[in-house]
């Protein structure tokens with residue numbers, strides 16, 4: 001009977017990339033001072049014997065870095081490996097352990113480009129495993145639980161942090177240090193409690209199976225950069241980014257993606273030279289940028305990032321630019337994804 005139950009368990013692959021979930025500090029009191037990306041995937045899995053009751057789990061070390069150092073090449077490498085595994089008949093779900101600093105970017109990228117309905121869960125932790133009340137074990141346990149459940153299929157890339165199941169599109173690291181770091185302006189999709197998922201809502205935006213983007217057709221990602229706005233801002237950064245070859249500039253704007261009168265002329269000029277200008281908002285708890293409200297986007301031929309924060313807008317812009325350089329098409333994609 002035991003053998004029978006064993007064969008019914010889902011096969012889950014844990015792809016490890018580094019971050020605090022693989023971090024180690026000098027003492028149990030070091031919850032914030034430690035080195036990220038130290039512990040290997042085998043040790044992470046071996047540290048949670050209870051995983052074997054949830055699924056047949058195996059690990060792969062894809063990279064071992066702090067996530068602020070992730071490059072576009074790293075994203076493509078990870079995305080391709082996820083796609084290979086998702087295509088494999090003996091893989092039912094994929095978990096990616098990741099640093100939390102850019103976790104929201106990777107989760108959104110995979111949400112756009114992975115053509116599968118198999119669960120893909122991105123997970124991290126706010127405290128290293130060596131610290132008191134480390135959160136990584138439970139977050140990873142929850143990730144494997146969701147990855148091995150049939151309920152999680154077709155819901156896009158998900159993030160399990162702090163007992164919640166978040167949409168990889170919506171979620172953002174809104175707080176640091178605290179374990180309740182990951183939030184979405186639109187709320188979590190569900191909760192995981194003692195290895196069981198409880199769902200409350202579904203993502204409304206296009207993702208994975210319903211996406212027009214496919215990692216298999218993406219050879220490289222174009223250079224898209226972000227310029228931050230604030231009082232007394234100048235146009236220096238915008239011009240320099242364009243000069244260094246940016247195909248699009250994400251304006252990390254104040255409020256409703258507003259643009260200083262000191263910057264507007266430079267952005268009009270850059271657009272005429274072919275650079276895409278994408279207005280987003282850097283307000284903390286979730287921006288929402290309306291077309292033609294703060295600026296005449298139709299007249300200037302600019303794009304608005306909808307509710308995407310600047311770093312997520314960069315991800316969609318890169319992926320979108322692999323298909324089109326038409327600003328109207330880009331705007332459609334920003335409404336739909």
Ligand SMILES: NC(=O)CC[C@H](N)C(=O)O
Nearest residue numbers: 019020066067099100101
């Ligand atoms: N909590 C974390 O994972 C942060 C550690 C590191 N900065 C990273 O993103 O990998």
